Structures are given as structure tokens and as C-alpha cells.
Amino acid sequence: MTAHTLEYAWRTDRGRVRAGNEDAVAVDPALGFLIVADGIGGARAGEVASALAAEVIAKRFREHMAYQIPSDAAQAFVETAIQDANLAIWTLSKAEPDLSGMGTTVVVGSVGDAWLAFGYVGDSRLYRLREGRLEQLSRDHSFIQEVVDQGFFSTREDARRYGIGANILTRALGSSSKVKVSGGVADLARGDIFLFCTDGLTGMVPEDWLCQVLTASFGNDLEPAAEALVRLANERGGNDNITLALLRVGGPSTESR
């Protein structure tokens, strides 16, 4: 499936404040996909929405992902899978009064031969650590990101200091029958670490700390790094559910295919 050896690790944690966990994660190293979602909605509706998103997208990968497709086809596949999830959530929210208004963010990765195709809606994020630098590959669909993009503030931190709420989404799955999906394709290089995560991680742990923990994982297993990120978010308050999925790119694969 790929020219590199790949390692995966993932976690979801309730955090220290919330009564339930409305995040969802689904990862399949054999099929090469990663899904992270953060549900929105009263009672247990958020939990239903994020779980349904992960389920619909994972099912689509299991049933329809073709072997060795080009990266642009994988990006289109991810986009369609996310649109399927959106329609399923929207349909269920219309059918069940208890689930009315439910929604979720989602960020999805599809790993191919030397590339990662990705798609997302909302403020769950994708980062890539390369050569000691952590770069956000996604761009939040949030009000705070929008005021930064429009030039009212130079950074999200500035906007937050001014009192702009960090958790107002401008796009989510489930709010209408169609959704606009953002995405792209990133190349894989040896040593890269990709981080898919919800705002329960990024809202608690500064980016330079994320960078340090991931950088420190080189030469070690990936699992302790995943564990350390959850622990850090909890130590710094754990105000929200914390979910992450990691993909680390190793050396050339010895498998010939």
C-alpha cells in the first residue's frame, strides 16, 4: 500500500469536566484511514452525530476504497465519504426529535503510496510535524479563524484575548443536506508525524508543546506520545473531550508489492 513503514496510535478521552465523551475516533492501519470527529448537540445527540460520522466514513472505506488509486481520486473519495456522513446525520436528525440539531466536526485522512489525502469540516485539525516544525494543514471552519482571515486580528490568540469565542463553528456536518468539504493532499517524507485531533487537545495544549512531545517521540514507540498528549491536556484542565490519531512515517518498506 505504501513505500514507507507506517505507525499509528490513537486515543479518545472524556477529559476531566464533561459528563460524557462526544468525540469519536476510527483508525484502520490495514486500510490506511484515520477519522476524528467532535460531536455537537444536547443530551447525547453530539455523541450520536460523531459516532455516526465515523461509522459511515469507515464503512465507505471498507466497502468501496480501491487499491492503489491516485491521490486526487483519494481526496475525492474522502470528500464523498464526508458528504455521505453529513447526509446520514442530517437525515437522522430530521427523523428523531431527540436528535434535532445534532452535528459534528470531522477530519479524515487516507494514506496512499507516499501521500496522505485529507478532508475536513469544522475545527478538528490536521497537523504535520516535519523537521521540528509543526504545520497546521487544515484551516478551522470557525468564527475566530474567519475574523483572523479577514484581517481583524493577526492571530487566533489575539482574537481570543479580545474576547472572540474559540468554539463557534461556521461549518459542521448535519446542519443541512449538503456540506462543503475542505481538503488536500500532503506528501509523506520519512520522519513526518501527522496529528489528527479535536479542540479538546488544541484548546488545552499550546502548539509548541505539541511539537515538543511529538519531536521527543523519535526513536521511541508512538503509543507513549499519544498517551503523553492526552495526559497534558488533562493536566492543563481537561475542559473538553480529548481525541487524537497519530500517523508516523518511517523508512522504506521492505515489503515489495
Ligand SMILES: [Mn+2]
Ligand atoms: Mn471538543
